Amino acid sequence: MTAGTPEPVVNVRIQTQDFDISSEIDALTRDRADIGAVVSFTGLCRDEGGRLSALELEHYPGMAERAIRTIADEAVKRFALTGITAIHRHGAIPPGGNIVLVVATAPHRQAAFNGASFLMDYLKTDAPFWKKEHLKAGGTGEWVSAKDADDKAKARWRRT
């Protein structure tokens, strides 16, 4: 790093409480003049056609944060991001509720888009979280199955 260039910022949090997108963007961009692009992604809970009352998110404490941090560090390096924030909630989340937030900042838009997309694609298959359905009709449903499409989404970032 040359003098005057701030270090990239990596924020990773696993929490039960909701997050505020504006304040997370502000935390990455405040007092910086080198950022030209901010991309944010928010993942929400769907009700799957009215079937679900909530998704219960289980996680592996410790490893969940460590796994996301590894991905976030790689995203910063690979796309020369100025910063990245990843927040993943756990516990019961009702339809419409926030599950995950990624904010990526960079001098230019393509790096910010790629950084956010890369982090989400790896998080889906490598971060130890599992979703269980809670049914509107009462009781619990199935554990959500992993999708082949998620493995494919990750594979497109692989360098040959």
Add this chain to the structure above:
Amino acid sequence: MSVRIVYFAWVRERIGKSSEEIELPANVRTVGELIAHLATLGEEYAAAFAVPQVIRAAINEEHAEHGEAIGNAKEIALFPPMTGG
């Protein structure tokens, strides 16, 4: 050698506990061999590990393949494919 095993999601539900200390037989050296050994411990374990190739593992909170040696692992986690995000 004894090692702490932690289970998540439907693996945890089928076994009926979230963690335990297991004494490892001398012939259990890899993650795959551990899964095969656990599957013999009772009906609930057999149900959890009925399709061993879908089971994912972590050694000391780092992803591990089935062929990876257990070595002096402190904690081994066994769980279904992840569905976060």
